[in-house]
Amino acid sequence: MSYSAADFLAAFQRHLPTGPIWPREAGSTQAAALGCLMPTxxxxxxxxxxxxxxxFPATTVELLPEWQASLGLPDACAGTDPTIEQQRAQVVARLTDSGGASIDYFVTFAANLGYAITITEFAPARADFLCADEPVYDPFWAYMWRVNASAVTVEYFSADISFADEPLAEWGNAVLECEIQSRKPARTTVFFSYG
Incomplete structure (x- = not known):
């Protein structure tokens, strides 16, 4: 429930002492003087x-710098001029990041960042492997995986979330690539496929 300046003025006047020098009428000088303080x-x-x-980090505005400072953000993954929504998504993704190396972990982490992805793993060719429809990979492909995402992720301006100085639309997947690269297992190589 939110209270108006008039509500605060009425409450304040109810707590004033009684007597002829404490008028409560709306047109009195005292009411006008007190009324100046009530908008504050x-x-x-x-x-x-x-x-x-x-x-709450997903809806924060004024406390966003505190959330970011506690998580070591903004960092290079945030880019040069992230929107408020991108900053919030990065905070939420970092807070909910439980770590891991599974496909589900990376898909969930990307979703928290605001990206819908799938992951493709590769396996080297084996003697019992039928290669009718599949490419033949050498042994190094056992350590490769691919993140599949939409061609370009577009983040649109939203009147209830965005700020006046933010662009109407922003394109790119740089945050996704940076965050995935920083979390991938060290022995693996990840590459990205869009479209």
């Missing part, structure tokens, strides 16, 4: 109510 109380109450929304 209204603004502070609105900010207090917003604190619950702002404390």
């Amino acid at each position: 109380l209204e603004r502070l109450a609105q900010r207090d109510a917003n604190l619950l929304i702002d404390a």
Whole structure:
């Protein structure tokens, strides 16, 4: 529930001492003087109510720098000028990152960043392997895997999330590539396929 400046003025006046020098009428000088202070109380109450929304990393605005500082963000993976939504997604992805090397782990991590991906693994050719429809890979392919994503990820401006200085649309998968590269098992090589 949010309170208006008039609500705060009425509450304040109810707590004033009684007597002829403490008028409560709307047109009095005292009411006008107190009324000048009440918009500040209204603004502070609105900010207090917003604190619950702002404390959650997926919806934060004012506490975003604190979330980022606790996670060592922004870093090189964030790019040069990330939108507020990209910054939030990176915070959520880092907070929910439990670590791992499975396909499910990387798909879930990418989804938390805002990317829908699939992963392809490769296996080297074997003597009992029928290669009718499959390419024949040499033994080094056992350590290769591919991230498959849409051709270009587009993030559109959203009136209820974005800020006035953000672009109307932004294209690219640089954050995805950087985050996956930093988490891939050291013995493997990952490459990306778009489209």
